[in-house]
Amino acid sequence: MSGNSDIRVGVVRGIQYGLVEEADNFTPLVRKLGAGGVRVFFYWSQLEPEPGRYDWSVVDAVLEQSDADTELWFTITAASPWGSTRSTDFLPASTPHDPAGYAALVRALVEHCGGRVRYWQCENEPSNRLFWADSAADYVRHLIRFHAAVKAADPLAEVVLGGCAPGVFADLDEPDPERDFFRHVISTCGEHYDLFDLHLYGDPYLVPVMIGNARAALRAAGYEKPVVVGEYNGPLLIEFPELFGQLTDVLATDPMRPWHAMTVADFRAQRTTTPEARAAMERLYERMPELPSALQMFMHGCPPEAEAERHRLNADDIVIRNILALSCGIDRTFCWQLGPDTPEPSEWYSFLGLLFLKFALFGYDEDRRPVRYPCASAFTELAFRLDGAKAVERITVPERPDAYIYDIAGTEWQVGWLRRDHPAVEPEPLVWNNTKLGPRPIYLRANH
Numbered sequence: 001m002s003g004n005s006d007i008r009v010g011v012v013r014g015i016q017y018g019l020v021e022e023a024d025n026f027t028p029l030v031r032k033l034g035a036g037g038v039r040v041f042f043y044w045s046q047l048e049p050e051p052g053r054y055d056w057s058v059v060d061a062v063l064e065q066s067d068a069d070t071e072l073w074f075t076i077t078a079a080s081p082w083g084s085t086r087s088t089d090f091l092p093a094s095t096p097h098d099p100a101g102y103a104a105l106v107r108a109l110v111e112h113c114g115g116r117v118r119y120w121q122c123e124n125e126p127s128n129r130l131f132w133a134d135s136a137a138d139y140v141r142h143l144i145r146f147h148a149a150v151k152a153a154d155p156l157a158e159v160v161l162g163g164c165a166p167g168v169f170a171d172l173d174e175p176d177p178e179r180d181f182f183r184h185v186i187s188t189c190g191e192h193y194d195l196f197d198l199h200l201y202g203d204p205y206l207v208p209v210m211i212g213n214a215r216a217a218l219r220a221a222g223y224e225k226p227v228v229v230g231e232y233n234g235p236l237l238i239e240f241p242e243l244f245g246q247l248t249d250v251l252a253t254d255p256m257r258p259w260h261a262m263t264v265a266d267f268r269a270q271r272t273t274t275p276e277a278r279a280a281m282e283r284l285y286e287r288m289p290e291l292p293s294a295l296q297m298f299m300h301g302c303p304p305e306a307e308a309e310r311h312r313l314n315a316d317d318i319v320i321r322n323i324l325a326l327s328c329g330i331d332r333t334f335c336w337q338l339g340p341d342t343p344e345p346s347e348w349y350s351f352l353g354l355l356f357l358k359f360a361l362f363g364y365d366e367d368r369r370p371v372r373y374p375c376a377s378a379f380t381e382l383a384f385r386l387d388g389a390k391a392v393e394r395i396t397v398p399e400r401p402d403a404y405i406y407d408i409a410g411t412e413w414q415v416g417w418l419r420r421d422h423p424a425v426e427p428e429p430l431v432w433n434n435t436k437l438g439p440r441p442i443y444l445r446a447n448h
Helices: 027-033 057-065 099-113 137-153 177-188 203-220 241-251 264-268 274-286 302-325 351-356 376-385
Strands: 006-010 037-043 071-077 119-122 158-160 196-200 225-230 332-336 362-363 369-373 391-395 403-409 411-418 430-432 435-437 442-447
Touching: 006 071, 006 376, 027 376, 037 332, 057 071, 057 099, 071 099, 099 137, 119 137, 119 332, 137 158, 137 177, 177 203, 196 203, 203 225, 203 302, 225 302, 241 274, 274 351, 302 332, 302 376, 302 391, 302 403, 302 411, 403 430, 411 435, 435 442
Parallel strands: 006 037, 006 332, 037 071, 071 119, 119 158, 196 225, 225 332
Antiparallel strands: 362 369, 391 403, 403 411, 411 442, 430 435
């Protein structure tokens, strides 16, 4: 995207960069997408492999391939075999044994980047014990030190609160320990971060609800920070509750139960879930031919027609989810994810793999060459239509509450579609601006 827009859509490289595989040159794909920013994860184990010995090679790999127009967002994870209280080189992060030494690392890293990185994030989804092993109070102390180190090295950089998991602000009527985690954090350290990162998965039409609830929680804590979206994509399996009966065997193994610690070696050896959960997933795959197509489409090696349907839904979701978020005043979104962390992902037989592995804009062929998916084309067209956008504003059609039509202010474009509830029921077409709208988003020239 060009720099004349107040809105930018970016992409996440993945959960690890240069940790399991060699650091690659991924920014040509980012440029082909038209993305205006990229979010990259780095781990303490990469940045300080031994006490006092810094290694900036993976960071330099990103800096050297990124141009000045691409906003950089670095998520830093405190996971170290020797430095963190939960010893690991991958996940989960935990409190450093020597907090001052970790802060020195962060300051040195930010100084090394010389103002090239706009956003610095302290951990990813710390309310989830898969990613942060300690308490909310521990995270607050960790964040305060992180914030001070970043600002000492680059006062203009913006510190991002660790990403808020998607379900935290979706349904406030249900008790949620992760919501309690974030409420404690935002009530105690408002001066120690600049941006609130909300991850938008699940029902796309809950996006305005989640954004509104997050902002209300911030106001209740005594302030309101700008909200950015560090992750999103869809459709997600949890949007199809009628399929859960097919997953009874898998869910009985508590497949999202946090592991004590997962290392890079575990990842390479496909030890990313418990043996019982993996066995249940293998049994599910043995039943694939008899499963509903709506479940097959989330599985590796599914029939071509199921794969094509998922690609179609995914392409539409990229547009719908972004437009709904941007219409709420969000101006930065980052799509999960550019492509798989490794050409041959190891987590297909895990529940997390079933949920997230097909969220990729690019894949690989047998020669490890990138393959562009339909969702990447949808992303590119969206970025093109948003170039120069100042805001996204809904145009209401009182007689058709299922009509979602938006003016992209600052451009010549509008975008519109008709809501199709699940299970899918085709809505009656609507003619708008001499164009027949249906459930797939389409762009129209605005009559300003």
